[in-house]
Amino acid sequence: MDEMTLNVRTAAVRVDGLSRRFGATRALDEVDLTLERGITGLLGPNGAGKTTLLSILATVSEPDGGRVSVFGLDPRDAAQRVEIRRRLGYLPQELGYHRHFTVAAFLDYVAILKEITDRRGRAEEVARVLAAIGLERRARTRIRALSGGMRQRLGIAQALLGEPELLILDEPTAGLDPEQRLRFRELLSGLPGDPAIVLSTHQADDIAAICPQVVVLLHGQVHFTGTPAELAATAAGRVWAADERDGRAHLSWRGADNRWRHVGDDPPAGAELVAPTVEDGYLLLSHAAVSHQAGAR
Amino acid sequence: MTTSFPDAFPNAFPGSFPGAGGHVGEDLLASYVAGTAGTVVVWSVEAHLTECERCRSGLSAHVDAERLARNRSVLLARAATGEGGRLRRLLGRCGVPEHVLGLLAATPSLRRSWLLSVLGVLAIVAGQAAAVRYGWIPAGPGRLAMRLGGYPRLVVLAPFLLVGPLLVLAGVAAAFLPMFDPAYRLAVAAPFSGFTLLLVRAVCALAAALVPMVGAAFLLPGPGWLPVAMLLPSLALCAFALAAATLVNPRAAAVTAGILWAVPVLLLAITHGPLPVVQPNAQWACAAVLCVSALVLLARHDRFELGWMR
Numbered sequence: 001m002d003e004m005t006l007n008v009r010t011a012a013v014r015v016d017g018l019s020r021r022f023g024a025t026r027a028l029d030e031v032d033l034t035l036e037r038g039i040t041g042l043l044g045p046n047g048a049g050k051t052t053l054l055s056i057l058a059t060v061s062e063p064d065g066g067r068v069s070v071f072g073l074d075p076r077d078a079a080q081r082v083e084i085r086r087r088l089g090y091l092p093q094e095l096g097y098h099r100h101f102t103v104a105a106f107l108d109y110v111a112i113l114k115e116i117t118d119r120r121g122r123a124e125e126v127a128r129v130l131a132a133i134g135l136e137r138r139a140r141t142r143i144r145a146l147s148g149g150m151r152q153r154l155g156i157a158q159a160l161l162g163e164p165e166l167l168i169l170d171e172p173t174a175g176l177d178p179e180q181r182l183r184f185r186e187l188l189s190g191l192p193g194d195p196a197i198v199l200s201t202h203q204a205d206d207i208a209a210i211c212p213q214v215v216v217l218l219h220g221q222v223h224f225t226g227t228p229a230e231l232a233a234t235a236a237g238r239v240w241a242a243d244e245r246d247g248r249a250h251l252s253w254r255g256a257d258n259r260w261r262h263v264g265d266d267p268p269a270g271a272e273l274v275a276p277t278v279e280d281g282y283l284l285l286s287h288a289a290v291s292h293q294a295g296a297r
Numbered sequence: 298m299t300t301s302f303p304d305a306f307p308n309a310f311p312g313s314f315p316g317a318g319g320h321v322g323e324d325l326l327a328s329y330v331a332g333t334a335g336t337v338v339v340w341s342v343e344a345h346l347t348e349c350e351r352c353r354s355g356l357s358a359h360v361d362a363e364r365l366a367r368n369r370s371v372l373l374a375r376a377a378t379g380e381g382g383r384l385r386r387l388l389g390r391c392g393v394p395e396h397v398l399g400l401l402a403a404t405p406s407l408r409r410s411w412l413l414s415v416l417g418v419l420a421i422v423a424g425q426a427a428a429v430r431y432g433w434i435p436a437g438p439g440r441l442a443m444r445l446g447g448y449p450r451l452v453v454l455a456p457f458l459l460v461g462p463l464l465v466l467a468g469v470a471a472a473f474l475p476m477f478d479p480a481y482r483l484a485v486a487a488p489f490s491g492f493t494l495l496l497v498r499a500v501c502a503l504a505a506a507l508v509p510m511v512g513a514a515f516l517l518p519g520p521g522w523l524p525v526a527m528l529l530p531s532l533a534l535c536a537f538a539l540a541a542a543t544l545v546n547p548r549a550a551a552v553t554a555g556i557l558w559a560v561p562v563l564l565l566a567i568t569h570g571p572l573p574v575v576q577p578n579a580q581w582a583c584a585a586v587l588c589v590s591a592l593v594l595l596a597r598h599d600r601f602e603l604g605w606m607r
Contacts, residue, residue: 058486062603078599085488092486096479098403104377109403110480113487113494117396120371126378127370136370139377158483 011069012037012166012196013057018066020052027052029220031066035196039188041211041228042200043282049220050200051093054170057198058090070166086115089164093171093200095155099144103135103154106143110158129157132187148175156184163192169199173206185210204279208232216282218289228278235276235284239263242271250287263287321345321352330359382409397497400489405477406468406502415464415506422460423513426453454519455571458527459562461510463555465531466538468506470551472498473542491601495539503535519572526575533583534558536590543597 013035020028027049044050055061056068059075071087073080098106104126111122130136133153143151152175159167173181181203188197189210201207207214208228216224216231224231241259245252246268255261262268263280321329321342328334329342346353380386384407385398401407473495475481484494507528514524534554541550562574573579 055482060482060485078602081602082488085486088486090483090486092482095482098479100408101402102377102379104374105379105402106480107374108378109399110483110487112396112399113484113489115488117394119375119395122396123371123375123378124367127367127374130374131370136373139374 011035012071013198014067014069015053015057016067018053018056018068019064020049020056020061021064026220028056028063031217031220031222033215033222033225035198035215036213037194037196038213039197039199039211040213040215041207042198042215042217043202043204043207044200044217045202045286048217050217051170052220053217054168054198054200055092057166058088058092058168059084060090060092084166086162087165089159089161089167091155091159091169091172095151097143097151097154099142101143102140103143103146104130104139106154107158107161111161114162116162125161129160132160133157134183149177149180152176153180156187160191163195165193165195167191167195167197167199169197171201172199173201173203181206204277204282208278214278216285218286223285223289224281231281231285232276232278233281235263235280237273238265238284239274239276239280240267240271241274242268244268244270246271251283320349321355323355326352326356326359330356330361400494400497401501403478403480404472404498404502406471407498407505411468411471412505412509415468416509418460418464419457419509419513422456423517426457426518427513427516429453429518454517454523455562455566457513457517458571458574459559459566461514461527462531462534462558465503465506465510466534466551466554466558468502469499469535470538470547472502473539474547474551476548491603492598495601499535499539503532507531523575526580529580529583529587530558530575533587533590536587536594540590540593540597543593543600 011034013033015031015033018028018031018033019026029049031049031053042050042053052061056063057070059081068075070084073084075081075084098109101109107126107129108122111125116122116125126139127136130139133156135150135153135157138146138150143154146154152172156169156172159169173184176184185206188199191197199206199211212227214224214226214228214231215222224234240246240249240262241255242262243259245260246262246264248266249262249264249268251264252260252262260268261274262271263283267273325334325338325342329339334342346356385401388398388401389395405411471477478484484491510531511524511527514527517523520526534557537557538551538554541553544550545553562571565571565573
């Protein structure tokens with residue numbers, strides 16, 4: 001084995017030509033993707049196919065076509081599918097709860113599903129994730145008495161049970177207040193064991209803050225793969241700040257400084273060029289995809 | 298016993314420890330905290346600690362605060378998880394593994410509200426028949442009874458024979474239909490065998506519904522074998538629903554099983570009276586359905602491991 005072979009890391013997730021239809025709607029259209037260990041942010045509007053992609057990666061849904069490989073394992077094979085599930089932590093977008101359970105009992109139940117059958121081992125895991133997510137004082141609280149943000153944290157906590165190697169989080173920051181979002185970012189960044197984390201979000205600032213890799217999914221297709229800086233760079237020279245609104249811009253909105261931020265190809269009168277953000281890059285990509293689709297019709 | 302204790306261990310009491318001023322020495326405290334001290338030493342150290350504030354303070358220096366906090370969190374988590382209800386404790390005493398009992402907590406048809414509903418429905422459909430048996434209300438020949446085929450006394454069994462097995466089916470269906478398990482996506486994405494989960498929940502739900510149904514059958518008029526005769530149709534119905542769920546949508550499977558029971562029972566009740574649905578011919582048919590369903594279930598049980606089937 002030469003040095004080059006030794007340096008090659010197995011991709012955590014590899015997706016080739018993945019397709020999935022719901023009736024006439026094409027949720028995923030020939031998606032090719034390679035995800036390494038570390039945090040990958042999946043950015044896209046509602047209906048872009050993020051949840052479908054993540055549920056297929058989590059072995060919950062079946063694709064119509066294409067191949068998926070998780071740590072080199074094929075989910076179509078029964079034994080390999082179980083092995084993937086052993087390494088997986090999954091937070092679905094709309095996680096339902098047994099509302100009569102206490103927080104600790106719910107985590108205990110999920111720990112059993114994750115094959116942690118020893119009672120003391122389960123209690124240790126439950127205590128660990130409760131501490132990680134800051135819900136220790138709520139261990140005895142019934143889920144029906146929790147606020148939306150606390151339930152979301154509970155959902156994140158159950159995904160962390162068993163220290164998974166692959167963490168799939170569908171909209172994990174939805175319902176979290178700003179302080180909780182910061183704690184969540186800190187938590188993900190500090191997870192031991194270099195797991196592969198895939199999280200979908202609408203929040204471009206979450207991506208910019210913690211994701212070394214970002215994938216933009218639009219209309220079931222991958223439109224961008226790279227770093228947040230590279231995504232921001234796609235809007236370089238096309239983001240302007242002005243005192244007045246300009247109708248020619250693709251997108252424009254008033255910022256906190258009370259000035260109009262324009263994303264487009266032509267500079268508005270009196271505007272000054274500003275440094276683009278991840279959100280600018282994403283919005284430009286999104287706009288281009290919508291225009292392309294409208295043109296195709 | 299305590300009078301002989303100092304002889305067995307001369308340094309066992311306050312004032313007799315080898316440390317300065319009769320306090321517990323650092324080495325002894327360290328071994329006590331590390332758990333390496335012998336049982337007798339542990340007893341004597343603990344007896345001393347209850348009376349000596351200085352040694353208690355000294356002890357805190359030896360304690361690993363992080364480990365202590367972790368242990369406390371584990372204990373609190375374990376206490377918050379709870380031991381479950383009486384049924385869970387009873388099953389635990391019967392040898393059911395503790396983690397399997399944990400899975401049952403998420404089975405809706407084992408919840409008190411569901412079981413009370415089952416008892417309520419049974420009371421309604423069996424109540425009239427039981428009242429007839431014990432002479433609380435007069436037996437036929439009522440107009441309806443006569444019109445239904447000349448079973449003036451036994452016709453009162455019809456609602457029970459129709460609804461009893463359907464209640465058992467409903468309990469089993471609630472144990473495996475995704476619509477009754479709000480966290481079913483987590484169960485799908487988890488490595489625990491879906492088929493095992495299904496069987497554990499279904500068997501417990503089956504037992505929980507069968508026991509009151511068979512118990513109610515003992516109170517009803519009719520042949521003495523009626524309670525036993527209710528078992529096979531109920532089992533066949535549930536096995537059919539589970540087997541059909543490997544071929545079609547689970548909800549459609551449960552509904553189909555219900556219809557396949559209700560329609561023949563109603564037709565037979567109208568034409569021949571209620572008892573033929575539990576008499577030998579029907580029992581043979583149910584046995585055949587049970588066997589075929591069991592074979593289908595065994596052959597296709599891996600379908601329950603696939604997320605999109607659950």
